[in-house]
Amino acid sequence: MLDTAAILMSHGEKVAYGYAEGVNDNMCQSHFHEFFELYYLESGERHHMIEGELYHLTAHEFIIFPPNVMHHSYGDKNVPFKRIVLYFTPDMIVYPEVRSYLLETARVFSLKKIKKSMIHLLLSMLHTELDKEEGLFQKEYLENLLNQLLLTILRADYTPVESTPRTRPAQAVNYIHEHYAEEISVSALADMLYVSPYHLCREFKKVTGKTIIQYLNMTRVLHAQRMLLETDYNITRISKETGFSNLTHFNRIFKSITGVSPSEKRKQYQSV
Template sequence: MNIVPFFDVEQIKRTGTFNMDSDHFHESYEIYYLLAGERYYYVNDRIYALQVGDLLFINKNQLHRTTSKGRSTHERILINFEDSFLEPLLGLGVGDLPLFQGESFLLRPDVHEQGRIVDILQDMLREQREAATGYTPYLQALLLQLLILIGRMREEATEPVLPESSEKQRRVYRIIEYLNAHYAERLTLEGIAEHFYISETYLCRIFKQTTGFTVIEYLNYVRIREAQTLLKETEDKITAIAEQTGFDSIAHFGRVFKQIAKRSPLQYRKQNKV
Protein backbone atom coordinates (compact mmCIF):
# COMPACT_ATOMS: atom_id res chain seq x y z
CA MET A 1 0.00 0.00 0.00
CA ASN A 2 1.44 3.40 -1.00
CA ILE A 3 2.05 5.74 1.91
CA VAL A 4 1.72 8.77 -0.37
CA PRO A 5 -1.39 9.07 -2.59
CA PHE A 6 -0.68 8.81 -6.32
CA PHE A 7 3.06 8.22 -5.83
CA ASP A 8 5.22 5.20 -5.13
CA VAL A 9 8.91 4.39 -5.41
CA GLU A 10 10.42 0.96 -4.81
CA GLN A 11 13.77 -0.75 -5.17
CA ILE A 12 13.87 -4.48 -5.94
CA LYS A 13 16.70 -6.92 -6.57
CA ARG A 14 15.90 -10.25 -8.26
CA THR A 15 18.10 -13.28 -8.92
CA GLY A 16 17.76 -15.36 -12.07
CA THR A 17 14.93 -15.36 -14.58
CA PHE A 18 12.01 -13.00 -13.91
CA ASN A 19 9.31 -11.99 -16.37
CA MET A 20 6.76 -9.36 -15.41
CA ASP A 21 3.20 -10.67 -15.29
CA SER A 22 1.34 -7.85 -13.52
CA ASP A 23 -0.85 -5.13 -15.06
CA HIS A 24 0.68 -3.97 -18.30
CA PHE A 25 -0.67 -0.48 -18.77
CA HIS A 26 -2.05 2.04 -16.31
CA GLU A 27 -3.14 5.64 -15.93
CA SER A 28 0.00 6.71 -14.11
CA TYR A 29 3.45 7.63 -15.38
CA GLU A 30 6.33 5.24 -14.77
CA ILE A 31 10.09 5.73 -14.50
CA TYR A 32 12.23 2.59 -14.59
CA TYR A 33 15.92 2.84 -13.67
CA LEU A 34 18.19 -0.21 -14.00
CA LEU A 35 20.78 -0.34 -11.21
CA ALA A 36 22.34 -3.72 -12.09
CA GLY A 37 22.07 -6.49 -14.66
CA GLU A 38 20.33 -6.29 -18.01
CA ARG A 39 16.72 -6.58 -19.18
CA TYR A 40 14.55 -6.61 -22.24
CA TYR A 41 11.76 -4.05 -22.03
CA TYR A 42 8.78 -4.04 -24.35
CA VAL A 43 7.17 -0.60 -24.52
CA ASN A 44 5.16 1.29 -27.08
CA ASP A 45 5.35 -1.49 -29.71
CA ARG A 46 9.14 -1.82 -29.54
CA ILE A 47 11.73 -3.91 -27.67
CA TYR A 48 14.66 -2.26 -25.90
CA ALA A 49 17.73 -3.99 -24.49
CA LEU A 50 18.44 -2.19 -21.21
CA GLN A 51 21.89 -2.00 -19.65
CA VAL A 52 23.06 -0.71 -16.29
CA GLY A 53 22.25 2.97 -15.84
CA ASP A 54 19.46 3.09 -18.44
CA LEU A 55 16.34 5.10 -17.61
CA LEU A 56 12.99 4.41 -19.24
CA PHE A 57 10.15 6.94 -19.07
CA ILE A 58 6.77 5.31 -19.78
CA ASN A 59 3.83 7.56 -20.54
CA LYS A 60 0.28 6.87 -19.37
CA ASN A 61 -1.60 3.97 -20.94
CA GLN A 62 1.45 2.63 -22.80
CA LEU A 63 1.51 -1.17 -22.98
CA HIS A 64 4.73 -2.44 -21.42
CA ARG A 65 6.46 -5.48 -19.95
CA THR A 66 9.97 -6.29 -18.80
CA THR A 67 11.47 -9.73 -19.43
CA SER A 68 14.71 -11.56 -18.71
CA LYS A 69 17.83 -11.07 -20.80
CA GLY A 70 19.86 -14.08 -19.81
CA ARG A 71 19.76 -15.34 -16.24
CA SER A 72 21.71 -12.59 -14.55
CA THR A 73 20.65 -10.89 -11.33
CA HIS A 74 19.06 -7.52 -11.91
CA GLU A 75 18.16 -4.62 -9.65
CA ARG A 76 15.93 -1.69 -10.45
CA ILE A 77 14.16 1.31 -8.97
CA LEU A 78 10.62 1.98 -10.14
CA ILE A 79 8.54 5.15 -9.73
CA ASN A 80 4.82 5.46 -10.41
CA PHE A 81 2.95 8.74 -10.09
CA GLU A 82 -0.19 10.45 -11.36
CA ASP A 83 -0.73 14.02 -12.56
CA SER A 84 -2.44 14.96 -9.30
CA PHE A 85 0.75 14.34 -7.33
CA LEU A 86 2.60 17.19 -9.07
CA GLU A 87 -0.25 19.58 -9.86
CA PRO A 88 -0.25 21.26 -6.41
CA LEU A 89 3.44 22.05 -6.90
CA LEU A 90 3.20 23.25 -10.51
CA GLY A 91 -0.20 24.91 -10.47
CA LEU A 92 -0.96 23.70 -14.01
CA GLY A 93 -1.86 20.62 -15.97
CA VAL A 94 1.07 18.24 -15.78
CA GLY A 95 0.07 16.66 -19.08
CA ASP A 96 0.71 20.00 -20.80
CA LEU A 97 4.44 19.83 -20.07
CA PRO A 98 6.59 18.75 -23.06
CA LEU A 99 8.03 15.75 -21.22
CA PHE A 100 4.59 14.18 -20.82
CA GLN A 101 3.52 14.66 -24.42
CA GLY A 102 4.28 12.11 -27.07
CA GLU A 103 5.81 8.69 -26.75
CA SER A 104 7.66 6.81 -24.03
CA PHE A 105 11.44 6.92 -24.39
CA LEU A 106 14.72 5.39 -23.22
CA LEU A 107 17.72 7.41 -22.04
CA ARG A 108 21.29 6.18 -21.63
CA PRO A 109 22.82 8.64 -19.09
CA ASP A 110 26.57 9.07 -18.76
CA VAL A 111 28.35 8.21 -15.49
CA HIS A 112 27.95 11.73 -14.07
CA GLU A 113 24.24 11.80 -14.90
CA GLN A 114 23.77 8.33 -13.42
CA GLY A 115 25.24 9.58 -10.15
CA ARG A 116 22.79 12.49 -9.99
CA ILE A 117 19.84 10.22 -10.80
CA VAL A 118 20.77 7.64 -8.17
CA ASP A 119 21.19 10.35 -5.52
CA ILE A 120 17.66 11.62 -6.17
CA LEU A 121 16.19 8.12 -6.22
CA GLN A 122 17.86 7.17 -2.94
CA ASP A 123 16.54 10.37 -1.35
CA MET A 124 13.04 9.41 -2.56
CA LEU A 125 13.31 5.91 -1.12
CA ARG A 126 14.49 7.27 2.23
CA GLU A 127 11.73 9.90 2.42
CA GLN A 128 9.01 7.37 1.59
CA ARG A 129 10.42 4.86 4.08
CA GLU A 130 10.85 7.28 7.00
CA ALA A 131 7.74 9.42 6.34
CA ALA A 132 9.11 12.29 8.42
CA THR A 133 7.36 15.64 8.77
CA GLY A 134 6.87 17.28 5.38
CA TYR A 135 7.81 14.21 3.39
CA THR A 136 5.04 14.67 0.80
CA PRO A 137 6.19 18.10 -0.47
CA TYR A 138 9.79 16.84 -0.23
CA LEU A 139 8.91 13.89 -2.49
CA GLN A 140 7.12 16.25 -4.87
CA ALA A 141 10.20 18.46 -5.05
CA LEU A 142 12.50 15.47 -5.60
CA LEU A 143 10.27 14.16 -8.38
CA LEU A 144 10.17 17.55 -10.07
CA GLN A 145 13.97 17.75 -9.82
CA LEU A 146 14.28 14.33 -11.44
CA LEU A 147 11.84 15.22 -14.23
CA ILE A 148 13.73 18.43 -15.01
CA LEU A 149 16.97 16.45 -15.18
CA ILE A 150 15.34 13.86 -17.48
CA GLY A 151 13.98 16.61 -19.72
CA ARG A 152 17.40 18.23 -20.05
CA MET A 153 19.09 14.91 -20.75
CA ARG A 154 16.55 14.17 -23.44
CA GLU A 155 17.09 17.57 -25.08
CA GLU A 156 20.87 17.20 -25.00
CA ALA A 157 20.99 13.60 -26.27
CA THR A 158 22.75 13.52 -29.64
CA GLU A 159 20.56 10.65 -30.86
CA PRO A 160 17.80 8.45 -29.37
CA VAL A 161 18.52 4.96 -28.06
CA LEU A 162 17.12 2.72 -30.78
CA PRO A 163 15.03 -0.41 -30.17
CA GLU A 164 16.22 -3.90 -31.02
CA SER A 165 15.93 -4.70 -34.71
CA SER A 166 16.65 -8.30 -35.67
CA GLU A 167 14.74 -9.85 -38.57
CA LYS A 168 12.49 -11.74 -36.12
CA GLN A 169 11.76 -8.56 -34.18
CA ARG A 170 11.02 -6.59 -37.33
CA ARG A 171 8.51 -9.28 -38.32
CA VAL A 172 6.85 -9.04 -34.88
CA TYR A 173 6.76 -5.24 -35.18
CA ARG A 174 4.82 -5.65 -38.45
CA ILE A 175 2.39 -8.02 -36.70
CA ILE A 176 1.94 -5.50 -33.87
CA GLU A 177 1.23 -2.72 -36.37
CA TYR A 178 -1.36 -4.97 -38.02
CA LEU A 179 -3.07 -5.71 -34.68
CA ASN A 180 -3.12 -2.01 -33.77
CA ALA A 181 -4.75 -1.19 -37.11
CA HIS A 182 -7.27 -4.07 -37.21
CA TYR A 183 -8.17 -4.68 -33.53
CA ALA A 184 -11.83 -3.78 -34.22
CA GLU A 185 -12.17 -6.69 -36.63
CA ARG A 186 -12.93 -10.32 -35.75
CA LEU A 187 -9.31 -11.50 -35.73
CA THR A 188 -8.20 -15.12 -35.29
CA LEU A 189 -4.76 -16.65 -34.90
CA GLU A 190 -5.34 -18.58 -38.11
CA GLY A 191 -6.26 -15.43 -40.03
CA ILE A 192 -3.31 -13.42 -38.68
CA ALA A 193 -0.89 -16.24 -39.52
CA GLU A 194 -2.29 -16.53 -43.03
CA HIS A 195 -1.96 -12.77 -43.55
CA PHE A 196 1.77 -12.99 -42.79
CA TYR A 197 2.31 -16.33 -44.59
CA ILE A 198 3.50 -18.13 -41.46
CA SER A 199 2.16 -20.96 -39.34
CA GLU A 200 0.09 -20.36 -36.21
CA THR A 201 2.75 -22.14 -34.15
CA TYR A 202 5.52 -19.89 -35.47
CA LEU A 203 3.35 -16.78 -35.03
CA CYS A 204 2.66 -17.59 -31.38
CA ARG A 205 6.28 -18.52 -30.64
CA ILE A 206 8.01 -15.44 -32.09
CA PHE A 207 5.41 -13.05 -30.68
CA LYS A 208 5.75 -14.44 -27.15
CA GLN A 209 9.56 -14.59 -27.36
CA THR A 210 9.80 -11.00 -28.59
CA THR A 211 7.19 -9.17 -26.52
CA GLY A 212 6.50 -11.40 -23.52
CA PHE A 213 2.79 -11.35 -24.45
CA THR A 214 0.76 -13.93 -26.27
CA VAL A 215 -0.95 -12.63 -29.41
CA ILE A 216 -4.36 -12.79 -27.72
CA GLU A 217 -3.08 -11.05 -24.58
CA TYR A 218 -1.71 -8.20 -26.66
CA LEU A 219 -4.85 -7.92 -28.76
CA ASN A 220 -7.03 -7.81 -25.65
CA TYR A 221 -4.91 -5.07 -24.08
CA VAL A 222 -5.12 -2.96 -27.24
CA ARG A 223 -8.89 -3.44 -27.38
CA ILE A 224 -9.45 -2.62 -23.71
CA ARG A 225 -7.20 0.44 -23.90
CA GLU A 226 -9.32 1.74 -26.79
CA ALA A 227 -12.52 0.83 -24.93
CA GLN A 228 -11.36 2.87 -21.93
CA THR A 229 -10.89 5.90 -24.18
CA LEU A 230 -14.40 5.48 -25.62
CA LEU A 231 -15.91 5.05 -22.17
CA LYS A 232 -14.27 8.28 -20.99
CA GLU A 233 -14.77 10.44 -24.07
CA THR A 234 -18.06 9.34 -25.66
CA GLU A 235 -21.66 8.64 -24.72
CA ASP A 236 -21.72 5.39 -26.71
CA LYS A 237 -23.51 2.49 -25.09
CA ILE A 238 -21.32 -0.22 -23.62
CA THR A 239 -22.71 -2.77 -26.08
CA ALA A 240 -21.68 -0.49 -28.96
CA ILE A 241 -18.20 -0.01 -27.50
CA ALA A 242 -17.78 -3.77 -27.18
CA GLU A 243 -18.63 -4.13 -30.87
CA GLN A 244 -16.41 -1.20 -31.91
CA THR A 245 -13.41 -2.76 -30.18
CA GLY A 246 -13.72 -6.18 -31.76
CA PHE A 247 -15.46 -8.27 -29.08
CA ASP A 248 -17.95 -10.88 -30.25
CA SER A 249 -20.24 -10.52 -27.22
CA ILE A 250 -20.93 -8.15 -24.35
CA ALA A 251 -20.24 -10.98 -21.88
CA HIS A 252 -16.77 -11.60 -23.35
CA PHE A 253 -16.06 -7.85 -23.38
CA GLY A 254 -17.10 -7.45 -19.73
CA ARG A 255 -15.04 -10.42 -18.62
CA VAL A 256 -11.85 -9.27 -20.37
CA PHE A 257 -12.38 -5.64 -19.33
CA LYS A 258 -12.69 -6.55 -15.66
CA GLN A 259 -9.67 -8.84 -15.86
CA ILE A 260 -7.49 -6.02 -17.21
CA ALA A 261 -9.01 -2.86 -15.69
CA LYS A 262 -9.95 -4.49 -12.34
CA ARG A 263 -13.47 -3.06 -12.56
CA SER A 264 -16.50 -3.30 -14.83
CA PRO A 265 -16.92 -1.02 -17.87
CA LEU A 266 -19.76 0.82 -16.11
CA GLN A 267 -17.68 1.37 -12.97
CA TYR A 268 -14.78 2.60 -15.11
CA ARG A 269 -17.03 5.08 -16.94
CA LYS A 270 -18.47 6.47 -13.69
CA GLN A 271 -14.97 6.95 -12.22
CA ASN A 272 -13.31 8.45 -15.30
CA LYS A 273 -15.96 10.26 -17.35
CA VAL A 274 -14.51 13.41 -18.90
Protein backbone atom coordinates in the same frame (compact mmCIF):
# COMPACT_ATOMS: atom_id res chain seq x y z
CA MET B 1 8.67 -10.70 -8.29
CA LEU B 2 6.21 -8.96 -5.98
CA ASP B 3 5.75 -5.31 -6.98
CA THR B 4 5.17 -3.72 -3.57
CA ALA B 5 5.38 -0.21 -5.02
CA ALA B 6 2.43 -0.94 -7.34
CA ILE B 7 0.50 -2.29 -4.36
CA LEU B 8 1.11 0.98 -2.51
CA MET B 9 -0.18 2.92 -5.51
CA SER B 10 -3.32 0.79 -5.62
CA HIS B 11 -3.92 1.79 -1.99
CA GLY B 12 -3.94 5.48 -2.86
CA GLU B 13 -0.31 6.60 -2.58
CA LYS B 14 0.79 9.44 -4.89
CA VAL B 15 4.41 8.30 -5.18
CA ALA B 16 6.01 4.90 -4.57
CA TYR B 17 9.56 3.58 -4.91
CA GLY B 18 10.63 0.01 -5.54
CA TYR B 19 14.01 -1.72 -5.85
CA ALA B 20 14.67 -5.23 -7.09
CA GLU B 21 17.51 -7.41 -8.28
CA GLY B 22 17.45 -10.86 -9.77
CA VAL B 23 18.35 -13.24 -12.55
CA ASN B 24 15.97 -15.15 -14.85
CA ASP B 25 13.18 -13.17 -13.20
CA ASN B 26 10.95 -12.27 -16.10
CA MET B 27 7.48 -10.77 -16.27
CA CYS B 28 4.88 -13.33 -17.30
CA GLN B 29 2.62 -10.91 -19.19
CA SER B 30 2.26 -7.40 -20.57
CA HIS B 31 0.53 -4.92 -18.29
CA PHE B 32 -0.26 -1.24 -17.85
CA HIS B 33 -0.84 1.20 -14.98
CA GLU B 34 -3.11 4.18 -14.44
CA PHE B 35 -0.07 6.16 -13.22
CA PHE B 36 3.40 7.07 -14.51
CA GLU B 37 6.34 4.71 -14.15
CA LEU B 38 10.03 5.63 -14.24
CA TYR B 39 12.06 2.43 -14.74
CA TYR B 40 15.80 2.88 -14.03
CA LEU B 41 18.16 0.01 -14.82
CA GLU B 42 20.98 0.24 -12.28
CA SER B 43 23.00 -2.69 -13.64
CA GLY B 44 22.70 -5.57 -16.07
CA GLU B 45 20.61 -5.73 -19.23
CA ARG B 46 16.87 -5.96 -19.91
CA HIS B 47 14.56 -6.12 -22.91
CA HIS B 48 11.37 -4.05 -22.89
CA MET B 49 8.43 -4.57 -25.22
CA ILE B 50 6.51 -1.28 -25.37
CA GLU B 51 3.35 -1.36 -27.48
CA GLY B 52 4.93 -3.18 -30.40
CA GLU B 53 8.48 -1.80 -30.13
CA LEU B 54 11.33 -3.75 -28.53
CA TYR B 55 14.12 -1.93 -26.65
CA HIS B 56 17.38 -3.25 -25.20
CA LEU B 57 18.41 -1.41 -22.02
CA THR B 58 21.86 -1.45 -20.44
CA ALA B 59 23.02 -0.05 -17.09
CA HIS B 60 21.93 3.52 -16.28
CA GLU B 61 19.39 3.73 -19.07
CA PHE B 62 15.77 4.27 -18.16
CA ILE B 63 12.22 4.62 -19.42
CA ILE B 64 9.36 6.91 -18.46
CA PHE B 65 6.01 5.23 -19.15
CA PRO B 66 2.84 7.34 -19.27
CA PRO B 67 -0.34 5.86 -17.82
CA ASN B 68 -2.11 3.13 -19.84
CA VAL B 69 0.87 2.10 -21.98
CA MET B 70 1.24 -1.66 -22.31
CA HIS B 71 4.73 -2.92 -21.55
CA HIS B 72 6.57 -6.06 -20.64
CA SER B 73 10.19 -6.67 -19.56
CA TYR B 74 12.42 -9.72 -19.60
CA GLY B 75 16.11 -10.63 -19.54
CA ASP B 76 18.38 -13.04 -21.34
CA LYS B 77 19.13 -16.30 -19.58
CA ASN B 78 21.44 -16.03 -16.53
CA VAL B 79 21.99 -12.26 -16.94
CA PRO B 80 21.59 -10.58 -13.50
CA PHE B 81 20.07 -7.12 -13.16
CA LYS B 82 19.22 -4.43 -10.61
CA ARG B 83 16.42 -1.95 -11.20
CA ILE B 84 14.58 0.92 -9.54
CA VAL B 85 10.97 1.84 -10.30
CA LEU B 86 9.34 5.09 -9.31
CA TYR B 87 5.57 5.35 -9.69
CA PHE B 88 3.72 8.66 -9.48
CA THR B 89 0.28 10.02 -10.32
CA PRO B 90 -0.10 12.66 -13.08
CA ASP B 91 -1.22 15.33 -10.60
CA MET B 92 2.18 15.16 -8.90
CA ILE B 93 3.66 16.91 -11.97
CA VAL B 94 3.13 20.58 -11.15
CA TYR B 95 3.87 22.01 -14.60
CA PRO B 96 1.11 21.42 -17.22
CA GLU B 97 3.57 21.61 -20.15
CA VAL B 98 5.79 18.92 -18.60
CA ARG B 99 2.77 16.72 -17.81
CA SER B 100 1.46 17.02 -21.39
CA TYR B 101 4.87 16.22 -22.84
CA LEU B 102 5.32 13.09 -20.71
CA LEU B 103 1.77 11.92 -21.45
CA GLU B 104 2.48 11.81 -25.20
CA THR B 105 4.47 8.57 -25.37
CA ALA B 106 6.90 6.32 -23.51
CA ARG B 107 10.45 7.69 -23.71
CA VAL B 108 13.69 5.73 -23.39
CA PHE B 109 16.76 7.66 -22.21
CA SER B 110 20.52 7.16 -22.18
CA LEU B 111 22.33 9.96 -20.30
CA LYS B 112 25.91 11.14 -20.18
CA LYS B 113 27.92 10.18 -17.09
CA ILE B 114 27.51 13.45 -15.17
CA LYS B 115 23.73 13.34 -15.47
CA LYS B 116 23.58 9.69 -14.46
CA SER B 117 24.93 10.54 -11.02
CA MET B 118 22.44 13.40 -10.64
CA ILE B 119 19.50 11.15 -11.55
CA HIS B 120 20.69 8.47 -9.12
CA LEU B 121 21.07 11.08 -6.34
CA LEU B 122 17.53 12.41 -6.80
CA LEU B 123 16.09 8.89 -6.86
CA SER B 124 17.97 8.12 -3.62
CA MET B 125 16.64 11.29 -1.98
CA LEU B 126 13.09 10.34 -2.96
CA HIS B 127 13.60 6.85 -1.54
CA THR B 128 14.96 8.23 1.72
CA GLU B 129 12.03 10.61 2.13
CA LEU B 130 9.45 7.93 1.30
CA ASP B 131 10.98 5.67 3.95
CA LYS B 132 10.46 8.28 6.67
CA GLU B 133 7.36 8.63 8.77
CA GLU B 134 5.14 11.46 7.63
CA GLY B 135 6.67 14.78 8.56
CA LEU B 136 6.21 18.52 8.14
CA PHE B 137 5.56 19.46 4.46
CA GLN B 138 6.49 15.94 3.34
CA LYS B 139 4.03 15.93 0.40
CA GLU B 140 5.38 19.26 -0.82
CA TYR B 141 8.99 18.08 -0.45
CA LEU B 142 8.29 14.85 -2.38
CA GLU B 143 6.51 16.82 -5.09
CA ASN B 144 9.48 19.17 -5.36
CA LEU B 145 12.01 16.32 -5.58
CA LEU B 146 9.95 14.51 -8.21
CA ASN B 147 9.60 17.59 -10.40
CA GLN B 148 13.28 18.38 -10.04
CA LEU B 149 14.05 14.81 -11.16
CA LEU B 150 11.77 15.07 -14.21
CA LEU B 151 13.09 18.49 -15.23
CA THR B 152 16.68 17.30 -14.83
CA ILE B 153 15.95 14.38 -17.15
CA LEU B 154 14.15 16.46 -19.77
CA ARG B 155 16.79 19.22 -19.77
CA ALA B 156 19.69 16.79 -20.02
CA ASP B 157 21.76 16.14 -23.11
CA TYR B 158 20.52 12.62 -23.67
CA THR B 159 20.50 10.13 -26.52
CA PRO B 160 17.11 8.56 -27.27
CA VAL B 161 17.44 4.77 -27.25
CA GLU B 162 16.31 3.32 -30.58
CA SER B 163 14.12 0.24 -30.78
CA THR B 164 15.74 -2.97 -31.99
CA PRO B 165 14.81 -4.61 -35.33
CA ARG B 166 11.37 -6.13 -35.09
CA THR B 167 11.06 -9.83 -34.57
CA ARG B 168 7.92 -11.63 -35.76
CA PRO B 169 6.25 -11.30 -32.31
CA ALA B 170 7.12 -7.59 -32.27
CA GLN B 171 5.64 -7.15 -35.74
CA ALA B 172 2.51 -8.98 -34.60
CA VAL B 173 2.22 -6.76 -31.52
CA ASN B 174 2.68 -3.64 -33.63
CA TYR B 175 -0.01 -4.80 -36.07
CA ILE B 176 -2.41 -5.43 -33.17
CA HIS B 177 -1.84 -1.93 -31.79
CA GLU B 178 -2.47 -0.35 -35.20
CA HIS B 179 -5.46 -2.51 -36.22
CA TYR B 180 -7.13 -3.54 -32.93
CA ALA B 181 -10.45 -2.03 -34.04
CA GLU B 182 -10.55 -4.37 -37.06
CA GLU B 183 -11.18 -8.10 -37.28
CA ILE B 184 -7.88 -9.92 -36.62
CA SER B 185 -7.39 -13.66 -36.91
CA VAL B 186 -4.35 -15.68 -35.93
CA SER B 187 -4.21 -17.37 -39.34
CA ALA B 188 -4.33 -14.05 -41.24
CA LEU B 189 -1.62 -12.61 -38.98
CA ALA B 190 0.56 -15.69 -39.57
CA ASP B 191 0.07 -15.45 -43.34
CA MET B 192 1.09 -11.81 -43.29
CA LEU B 193 4.32 -12.74 -41.46
CA TYR B 194 5.04 -15.81 -43.64
CA VAL B 195 5.00 -18.29 -40.77
CA SER B 196 2.65 -21.03 -39.61
CA PRO B 197 0.03 -20.14 -36.99
CA TYR B 198 1.60 -22.72 -34.65
CA HIS B 199 5.07 -21.17 -34.78
CA LEU B 200 3.76 -17.61 -34.52
CA CYS B 201 1.65 -18.48 -31.47
CA ARG B 202 4.59 -20.21 -29.83
CA GLU B 203 7.01 -17.30 -30.46
CA PHE B 204 4.41 -14.71 -29.44
CA LYS B 205 3.65 -16.31 -26.09
CA LYS B 206 7.35 -16.77 -25.30
CA VAL B 207 7.93 -13.01 -25.68
CA THR B 208 4.69 -11.53 -24.32
CA GLY B 209 3.51 -14.19 -21.88
CA LYS B 210 0.10 -14.05 -23.58
CA THR B 211 -1.61 -15.79 -26.46
CA ILE B 212 -2.35 -13.60 -29.49
CA ILE B 213 -6.05 -13.49 -28.64
CA GLN B 214 -5.35 -12.63 -24.99
CA TYR B 215 -3.03 -9.80 -26.05
CA LEU B 216 -5.56 -8.54 -28.60
CA ASN B 217 -8.30 -8.50 -25.96
CA MET B 218 -6.05 -6.66 -23.48
CA THR B 219 -5.22 -4.05 -26.12
CA ARG B 220 -8.88 -3.55 -26.99
CA VAL B 221 -9.85 -3.23 -23.32
CA LEU B 222 -7.04 -0.72 -22.75
CA HIS B 223 -8.40 1.50 -25.53
CA ALA B 224 -11.93 1.01 -24.20
CA GLN B 225 -10.77 2.25 -20.79
CA ARG B 226 -9.28 5.34 -22.43
CA MET B 227 -12.58 6.04 -24.20
CA LEU B 228 -14.53 5.59 -20.95
CA LEU B 229 -12.24 8.13 -19.32
CA GLU B 230 -11.81 10.62 -22.17
CA THR B 231 -15.14 10.56 -24.08
CA ASP B 232 -18.88 10.49 -23.40
CA TYR B 233 -19.47 7.68 -25.92
CA ASN B 234 -22.00 5.10 -24.79
CA ILE B 235 -20.87 1.54 -24.02
CA THR B 236 -22.24 0.12 -27.28
CA ARG B 237 -20.26 2.60 -29.40
CA ILE B 238 -17.08 1.96 -27.41
CA SER B 239 -17.42 -1.79 -27.88
CA LYS B 240 -17.74 -1.34 -31.67
CA GLU B 241 -14.88 1.16 -31.94
CA THR B 242 -12.52 -1.16 -30.06
CA GLY B 243 -13.17 -4.15 -32.29
CA PHE B 244 -15.60 -6.29 -30.30
CA SER B 245 -18.18 -8.19 -32.35
CA ASN B 246 -21.03 -7.67 -29.87
CA LEU B 247 -21.81 -5.96 -26.58
CA THR B 248 -22.15 -9.17 -24.56
CA HIS B 249 -18.68 -10.32 -25.59
CA PHE B 250 -17.25 -6.86 -24.82
CA ASN B 251 -18.77 -6.80 -21.31
CA ARG B 252 -17.51 -10.30 -20.55
CA ILE B 253 -13.93 -9.69 -21.73
CA PHE B 254 -13.76 -6.24 -20.12
CA LYS B 255 -14.81 -7.60 -16.71
CA SER B 256 -12.46 -10.59 -16.95
CA ILE B 257 -9.50 -8.21 -17.44
CA THR B 258 -10.40 -5.26 -15.18
CA GLY B 259 -12.59 -6.98 -12.57
CA VAL B 260 -15.51 -4.62 -13.18
CA SER B 261 -18.00 -3.94 -15.98
CA PRO B 262 -17.50 -1.01 -18.39
CA SER B 263 -20.28 0.97 -16.72
CA GLU B 264 -18.75 0.37 -13.28
CA LYS B 265 -15.32 1.47 -14.57
CA ARG B 266 -16.82 4.69 -15.93
CA LYS B 267 -18.38 5.40 -12.52
CA GLN B 268 -14.97 4.86 -10.91
CA TYR B 269 -13.42 7.41 -13.28
CA GLN B 270 -16.21 9.93 -12.64
CA SER B 271 -15.81 9.66 -8.87
CA VAL B 272 -12.11 10.59 -8.92
